[in-house]
Amino acid sequence: MLDLMTNAIEGISDKKVTFADIRQESRVGTMLAVVNGALRRFNRTNRAGTVARVLVGECWGQASTTKEATKARLEMLLSEATKMAKASAKYSRKDIDLSNVNSEQKSVWLSVKEDPQDVSTEEKIDFVIALDKGMKIDDRIVNTNTSYQDGKLLIRLVNSEGARLEWDELRIRAFANPVAREGDRMHYDYDVVAGQTGYELIRGVDINEFTSRIAQGALDLLSAEKPPSGKMTIIMDGDTSGIIAHEVCGHGSEADEVVKERSFLTGMVEKRVGSDLVTMVDDGTLPGKLGSFPYDSEGTPATKTFIIEDGIFRGYMHTLETAAVMGVDPTGNGRAQDYNRRIFARMSNTFFGPGEWSTEEMISDTKDGLYIIKPMSGMEDVVGGGVQVSCLKGYVIKNGEKQQLVRSNALAGKVLDILATVDAVSKDMTFSGGTCGKGEEDWVSVTSGGPHMRAELIVGGG
């Protein structure tokens, strides 16, 4: 297949085409869902497609298909992509020089202890049912939802600079969600384990601890109070600080948002953006993390990128194109959801770096505030640098002690104001795997997380 793809690329004769690549993806995966103790869904997929990209001036044409990738069809995809790129290029204002991109010829295969494909379906079903039933610790748990997913992605990529790459990615995930009800009041909790790893991740789950903890979490929320509203001192858990790192600093540091000066972090390299306790990294090379990969969707090796170091902004996450425009090396952040979607600058594993505090010290050092745990969602504000993070729960802190539980809330503020107020960061780090959309779509696997952080934020509780 790589030969076929290379031949098609080498057959491009149009001199206006300055760069081209072809990528073929094949995904196989299993999904199991259990509801209220019974298997509800058992899905397997085999989804494959081929996409060709062509660059003319600064405009791309892209054509994809799920039909068999014959020589004629690959040539047709390139021809369609060229036609579209040339039509758009009448608006082009400059040429992009991608002649220095990675031209490796390499195969990279992930090594795991236990490939999920070698584990019997019956064993996986038993695991998901056990996880689901484990949450039924009280009659007030009225609904339990559990899922297991594994997926293997095989990618082949060639480009006009001579790259011939093939690699695989393997991701695995288990999710559990109990719903508690008392009268008309309903609340839920959740937890997830996920990684770029084998079935050993699932074998490491302590089912009793995992399920009883989140079931109790949902039950406790039935008597939780409404949180206070207004600006206050917040201690965020690692997952919540990770959402802020990802949604606000992360999306604002994706270089496609910088080259067009949309991001509030445009022109901030070497400027102070937070207290000297703030360090932030995007690292696609971390072993086992959900957002890791050997190459991005353009064939650039994953790297570790320091975005903020001791409060100073250091740099952005790049695709081939943004790196060429800004005159720096690509960072391996050009990612696409799949063969149907575009490539643009995306995060991998993004997190704030650790500090020197213990979580207990941070709480005992806080006179009046909120300890916020479990984010539910976040939304980027690349233009304004604003924060919206919705969280499941928290605790009021009074005189250094964790007191009553409060229910769902949202954190808000301007991130540069928030990072300037960071005055305590914990040693402990947590990471959560999930998916990230950009502009409301284009979902890719990522990890966010980090340490507990203390800062001043706005809180609103519903």
Place this chain on the structure above:
Amino acid sequence: MNLSEIASKLVAKSEGAGASQAEAYAVLAKTSSIYIDDNIPKIADVKEEVGVGLKFITGKKIGFTSSTLLSESIEDVVERAMSMAKVSAEDAKFVSLPDPKKPAGSSDRFYDQTTGEADSDVLLERTMTLVSSAVSDNVSVPNGVLRASSTDFQITNSLGAEAESKSTMVFGYFTAKAEESNSVGEGVQRCWSRNLNDVDFAFIGEKLKHQALDVVQAKGFKENWKDAIAVLAPSEGSEMLGSMVGFAVSAENVNNRSSPWTDKVGDSVAHESVTIADNGLSEKGLLSAVVDDEGTPMQTTPILDKGVLKSYLYDSYNASQVDLASTGNGIRRDSRDAQGSFSSPVRCRSTTLEIPASTKSIDDIIGEVKRGVYIEHFAWPQADPLAGTFSNEIRNAQLIENGELTTKIKYALLVGNLYEAIQREVVFGFDLEVHNNRVMPTIAISGTEIVGQ
């Protein structure tokens, strides 16, 4: 092979391999797109995807598998589905696939030829019309996408159900950035339609520009207003209300006991001002089709009539658990992305949620508000579907004082509980708009809190 032949072959081979019942969904999705980046068309894209989803049933054991058939044959798909059903656990609640029924019209009832045949050249021209309207000395369009898609699906099962439905959809998402004396503002506009020619791109561009300029002029809200009335633009209110009601009336959630409206049919769950229907045959609906994605004719199902809960929404699986008929709400397709619908079995969800238009304009609604806020854009509009709580960051809004719009504001939180809010009078406008899988107008709710920063 065409879609009908692929689906029939999958079902026949499954039956031959021992399936007691089988269901095949075969789909061809074609999409053309233009992505805007910094005022120019950055990526022009065309994609064509054929996919199948096969449900293989032996007794009460079910295996579902999907494929693009690029790297495997129909026989491989059947073999995999059969092996899955063998090792699957029994689903005691499964009764049967749906019986064949007459579709609600001809297969192309919801297909618009102009949209289905729109290529990247057509979209390029429409998109640049929008960009030209929006761009000025201090306003740019950094991001945008316009897609036109056609979906042609065939559903076939071993009980004789055999139906096809073709439809089209247009989705657009654009942002504008305005700058004035060191202050920046962002506008966001989306468009959803079944017909490309129904979209006024120049108007959207103008609206985008003015929204961005409004945000530049807006001031950060510093106060805290309790018991305020929130007037929500259709894009924001429909997402909050539609997603919450859609969750509460899905029979899947009702049967699972996770819906707050479980066992409440016939009860008054909202104020008499609230009437909502699910319309699978909506002329404007992006999921409209002559059959749902498991072959049941689509229909209109009243959900709330003057605040009284009239019905839940059923697919065949959830309907059979309570001895009712499916309401045609077994859905695989998505209202903004035509690709990938074959990769999962149906889910029980709303098709197009519709609220009838009132006679009130936005000005009429605002004129009745003593103290509140008119919100055009949240960071993301959402409400907890279990508890109804919401706490959404306001990105573009204007205060309402004594019936008049006053200060433009941004960076505040709107806090409240939507299940509780709809038990008080809700005021609706006449300005129906399509957003996602909803056709809803401006919505005004009471009892909210505006928390300033």
